[in-house]
Amino acid sequence: MIDNESLTALIQREIPDxxxxxxxxxxxxxxxxxxxxxxxxxxxxxIEQHQLVYGSLRGALKDGRVHAVELTTLVSxx
Amino acid sequence: MSEQLKTEIDxxxxxxxxxxxxxxxxxxxxxxxxxxxxxxxxxxGYPFEVVDVLENMPKREVLAEMTNWPTLPxxxxxxKFYGDTDILGPMAQSGELQTVLAEAFGGAPAPKTTIxxx
Numbered sequence: 001m002i003d004n005e006s007l008t009a010l011i012q013r014e015i016p017d018x019x020x021x022x023x024x025x026x027x028x029x030x031x032x033x034x035x036x037x038x039x040x041x042x043x044x045x046x047i048e049q050h051q052l053v054y055g056s057l058r059g060a061l062k063d064g065r066v067h068a069v070e071l072t073t074l075v076s077x078x
Numbered sequence: 079m080s081e082q083l084k085t086e087i088d089x090x091x092x093x094x095x096x097x098x099x100x101x102x103x104x105x106x107x108x109x110x111x112x113x114x115x116x117x118x119x120x121x122x123g124y125p126f127e128v129v130d131v132l133e134n135m136p137k138r139e140v141l142a143e144m145t146n147w148p149t150l151p152x153x154x155x156x157x158k159f160y161g162d163t164d165i166l167g168p169m170a171q172s173g174e175l176q177t178v179l180a181e182a183f184g185g186a187p188a189p190k191t192t193i194x195x196x
Contacts, residue, residue, distance in 0.1 A: 062148065
């Protein structure tokens with residue numbers, strides 16, 4: 001399990017301007033609905049956007065702190 | 079990266095136009111997201127295969143490295159990686175997925191067979 005602040009920090013380490021919204025889907029702090037908004041997504045395909053976020057979560061997914069993620073990425077205009 | 083596992087995965091991807099690597103089987107999915115993906119493709123009516131890799135950690139590791147995608151399920155269509163339903167859902171809404179599937183299968187799906195139980 002992981003708290004929202006730590007999860008946000010992991011994503012922002014990879015994507016510094018990321019605005020991150022997190023919903024704990026199961027109340028167990030390991031199945032999350034995550035929405036990330038960033039300028040870094042501009043010009044990337046949806047799959048590349050997701051790969052960027054997953055890259056930041058690789059360690060947390062591998063060691064089991066995060067079990068499952070439902071991910072939405074949004075391109076920030078400003 | 080295990081070359082043997084990579085060869086096995088390449089063969090599976092080549093043999094199935096739609097291939098899902100998931101947790102559990104088509105008839106007995108063992109993960110909510112795998113079930114969701116099965117229901118997603120059931121709706122389209124094209125044939126698809128599910129490979130259970132829940133207990134196969136080495137294979138999951140190779141798959142994650144190949145795709146730069148750490149989670150299951152993982153969907154391949156016509157040999158190309160399409161992520162999961164977080165990607166396929168929006169693609170279906172925009173109509174892009176229907177085009178990809180029609181091209182992959184060379185036309186619209188065969189109508190679903192109705193079984194009359196009487």
